[in-house]
Amino acid sequence: xxxxxxxxxxxxxxxxxxxxxxxxxxxxxxxxxxxxxxxxxxxxxxxxxxxxxxxxxxxxxxxxxxxxxxxxxxxxxxxxxxxxxxxxxxxxxxxxxxxxxxxxxxxxxxxxxxxxxxxxxxxxxxxxxxxxxxxxxxxxxxxxxxxxxxxxxxxxxxxxxxxxxxxxxxxxxxxxxxxxxxxxxxxxxxxxxxxxxxxxxxxxxxxxxxxxxxxxxxxxxxxxxxxxxxxxxxxxxxxxxxxxxxxxxxxxxxxxxxxxxxxxxxxxxxxxxxxxxxxxxxxxxxxxxxxxxxxxxxxxxxxxxxxxxxxxxxxxxxxxxxxxxxxxxxxxxxxxxxxxxxxxxxxxxxxxxxxxxxxxxxxxxxxxxxxxxxxxxxxxxxxxxxxxxxxxxxxxxxxxxxxxxxxxxxxxxxxxxxxxxxxxxxxxxxxxxxxxxxxxxxxxxxxxxxxxxxxxxxxxxxxxxxxxxxxxxxxxxxxxxxxxxxxxxxxxxxxxxxxxxxxxxxxxxxxxxxxxxxxxxxxxxxxxxxxxxxxxxxxxxxxxxxxx
Numbered sequence: 001x002x003x004x005x006x007x008x009x010x011x012x013x014x015x016x017x018x019x020x021x022x023x024x025x026x027x028x029x030x031x032x033x034x035x036x037x038x039x040x041x042x043x044x045x046x047x048x049x050x051x052x053x054x055x056x057x058x059x060x061x062x063x064x065x066x067x068x069x070x071x072x073x074x075x076x077x078x079x080x081x082x083x084x085x086x087x088x089x090x091x092x093x094x095x096x097x098x099x100x101x102x103x104x105x106x107x108x109x110x111x112x113x114x115x116x117x118x119x120x121x122x123x124x125x126x127x128x129x130x131x132x133x134x135x136x137x138x139x140x141x142x143x144x145x146x147x148x149x150x151x152x153x154x155x156x157x158x159x160x161x162x163x164x165x166x167x168x169x170x171x172x173x174x175x176x177x178x179x180x181x182x183x184x185x186x187x188x189x190x191x192x193x194x195x196x197x198x199x200x201x202x203x204x205x206x207x208x209x210x211x212x213x214x215x216x217x218x219x220x221x222x223x224x225x226x227x228x229x230x231x232x233x234x235x236x237x238x239x240x241x242x243x244x245x246x247x248x249x250x251x252x253x254x255x256x257x258x259x260x261x262x263x264x265x266x267x268x269x270x271x272x273x274x275x276x277x278x279x280x281x282x283x284x285x286x287x288x289x290x291x292x293x294x295x296x297x298x299x300x301x302x303x304x305x306x307x308x309x310x311x312x313x314x315x316x317x318x319x320x321x322x323x324x325x326x327x328x329x330x331x332x333x334x335x336x337x338x339x340x341x342x343x344x345x346x347x348x349x350x351x352x353x354x355x356x357x358x359x360x361x362x363x364x365x366x367x368x369x370x371x372x373x374x375x376x377x378x379x380x381x382x383x384x385x386x387x388x389x390x391x392x393x394x395x396x397x398x399x400x401x402x403x404x405x406x407x408x409x410x411x412x413x414x415x416x417x418x419x420x421x422x423x424x425x426x427x428x429x430x431x432x433x434x435x436x437x438x439x440x441x442x443x444x445x446x447x448x449x450x451x452x453x454x455x456x457x458x459x460x461x462x463x464x465x466x467x468x469x470x471x472x473x474x475x476x477x478x479x480x481x482x483x484x485x486x487x488x489x490x491x492x493x494x495x496x497x498x499x500x501x502x503x504x505x506x507x508x509x510x511x512x513x514x515x516x517x518x519x520x521x522x523x524x525x526x527x528x529x530x531x532x533x534x535x536x537x538x539x540x541x542x543x544x545x546x547x548x
Contacts, residue, residue: 043528044455050531051455055448065448066441068458069523071465072195072516073188073429073440074338075371075397077273077306078177079166080432081184081198084145087169088138090176091128097121098128098137103144104168145169146435147405159348159406163308165435174203174242178249181268185250187433189263191441192523195469195516196266199304201273202239202293204286207232211285220284220327227285233292240297243270267516269301269471271338276314276321277307283317284324291332301470302336304371309343315353322364329366336470338397339365342379343372345407354378359385362394369468371397371431374407376415386422393480395425395468400446401438402431411450425481427465459483459524466517473511476518487514496521 041049054064087105091098096105097119105128110120119127131138143149145165152158181198188196210230217223251257256264272290276283290303305321307314325337341361344354354375361367362385370389373396379385389396396419404410419426428443430436447453463483467475478485485491489507490500496518500508508515 043525043532046531047528048455058445058449061448062441062445065444065458066191067527068192068444069462069520069527070191070193070440070444071427071462071520072197072469073193074197074369074395074427074465074469075399075429075431076184076196076198077432078180078184078198078200079169080435081430082180083183083434083437084142084148084169086179086183086434087145087172088128088131088141090172090179091169092132094128094171094173095119096128096171097125098131098141099125102168103140105171107171146437148437158408159308159310162406162432162435175245175249177242177246179253181246181250182253182263184433185254185266185268186261186263187439188266189261191439192527193440194266194519194523195466195471196268197271197301197469198268199271199273199306201275201306202235202242204235204239204289206238207235207285207289208282211281214281216279216281216284220324223281223284224288224328224331227288232285232289235289236293236296239293240299243297243299269469270299271470272300272303273306274303275307276305276317277311278313280317280320280324283321287324287328291328291335294335295332298472301472302338302368304338305340309340309357310348310353315349318357319360319364322360325365336368337366338369338371338470339367340371341365341367341373342370342375343403343407344375344378345409346375346378348407351378355380362389362392367394368470369395369397371429372399372403373397373419374403374409374415377418383422386419386424389419390423390425393425393468395427395464397429398426398443398447399429399431400443400450401436405436414450416447417451425464425468427461427468429465462520462524463517466513466520469513469516471513471516473513473515474507475511476508476514476521490514490518496523496525498522 051064054060091105095108095111095118097108098104098121099106101124106125108119108121111117112120121127126137131141145168147158147162147165150158150161177200184196184198188194207227210227210232214223214226214230217226251264254261254264272293274283274286274290278286287303290300294300294302309315325339329335329337339361342358344357346354356379358370358373358376358379361370376382376385388394398416398419400410400414400416403414416426428440428447430438430440430443433439444458448458460483463477464481467477467481467483474487476486476490477483478487486495487507490504493501493504500518508518
């Protein structure tokens with residue numbers, strides 16, 4: 001029936017009147033749901049209401065999100081996750097010196113005969129401990145070791161400053177690794193995270209020396225054989241011992257063997273970092289070591305390639321490095337691979353350099369997860385690549401703050417929304433939270449504000465993070481990335497209960513991944529239960545208590 005036939009349009013254009021009437025009809029159709037008694041809403045619906053109320057203010061939004069369960073952070077460099085203040089403390093404890101011209105640490109070769117001995121640093125340098133007596137030096141070191149207060153200047157971009165920080169705070173003793181594990185786990189626990197995959201590079205000096213002696217050879221099988229014959233595997237127990245020692249320190253600091261803190265509940269696994277900015281023989285040797293490490297020590301659940309992707313060797317040797325992974329994946333088919341790929345933007349490299357890093361990582365590098373993936377729409381046949389990633393369930397580790405700081409990419413310029421539109425699984429991560437001066441909650445706030453995400457969207461990403469973790473065992477979910485039906489052993493009862501059925505408990509015990517996923521569902525139930533009393537119900541409950 002025409003609106004124009006039933007209503008007069010006196011004083012108002014009919015088209016405008018029709019639009020207004022249509023609006024009120026639609027609004028009226030939604031009224032029953034909007035006015036539904038709060039008692040009839042599910043816990044998830046109540047939580048969604050609370051989330052929608054909080055999104056109007058960034059501070060309220062953060063207060064809501066900080067306690068929301070977040071699953072795992074799958075893209076987190078251990079060294080970059082440590083805050084500058086911790087590096088300064090460690091540098092002072094290790095008697096390091098500071099080069100005042102570059103505001104970077106270095107080890108001195110001389111110590112005074114005083115008690116306690118003090119480092120002899122030389123002219124234009126000073127002991128790191130001096131920072132505790134000199135606020136200006138302390139502030140300058142924090143700014144040098146992080147992105148705090150950074151302002152680009154001629155010849156120094158945010159990209160350059162970001163990557164330079166890692167060389168500036170280098171030099172502290174490996175004994176601090178356990179302290180770093182405690183720091184990142186404690187920060188994660190405060191934000192209701194439960195799982196971390198930390199990228200770490202154990203000492204590999206012996207492997208690097210062997211690689212240098214042998215040199216580069218195109219025969220990868222022969223080169224691997226020679227590396228193993230020269231004792232490459234000798235570095236594996238050394239690395240495992242370093243992790244053993246670090247875990248002991250972490251457990252002691254968190255008192256995990258006794259009462260324990262909440263941070264003890266944060267499970268940590270490692271990805272072996274391969275430094276791709278070095279000559280091919282070293283990259284290949286270290287990659288072999290990474291696969292051997294993950295084969296021997298279950299705490300290392302996979303490997304990853306790191307260092308600036310726009311570097312000369314990273315760009316020049318990318319295809320060759322993907323061929324290395326293609327070969328080694330055939331030798332070690334059970335070892336998981338996540339790769340930094342597409343951490344590039346127009347202008348940083350020639351347009352031709354944006355063509356194919358993600359595609360090669362997926363198709364030749366056998367990457368199950370892509371870190372960053374920012375330049376995907378500049379790749380050749382981008383839509384086909386997105387479809388391929390969606391079909392293969394290749395997850396993208398999205399680092400919003402890092403991408404803006406390093407590449408200047410944010411908002412609609414970032415492909416985050418396009419990945420989601422194409423059905424590519426995505427999850428938020430921090431990259432280097434210490435250098436960026438952020439935490440994982442900051443990334444959730446940014447994502448909500450930038451892309452208008454709903455509470456359901458956030459739950460989808462949280463579940464995706466654990467679905468694509470490299471933990472061993474079957475998934476809790478029947479279909480990958482479809483979080484509506486769980487696997488049959490646990491399908492008989494409520495999801496995430498404290499006491500699952502015997503068959504479900506047996507299944508969860510057999511799978512570390514499923515166990516973490518069940519724990520996430522338990523945390524979601526607990527989180528959403530806080531919103532059981534909402535709005536008028538809360539006021540009425542308070543009133544009743546007062547009257548009583």
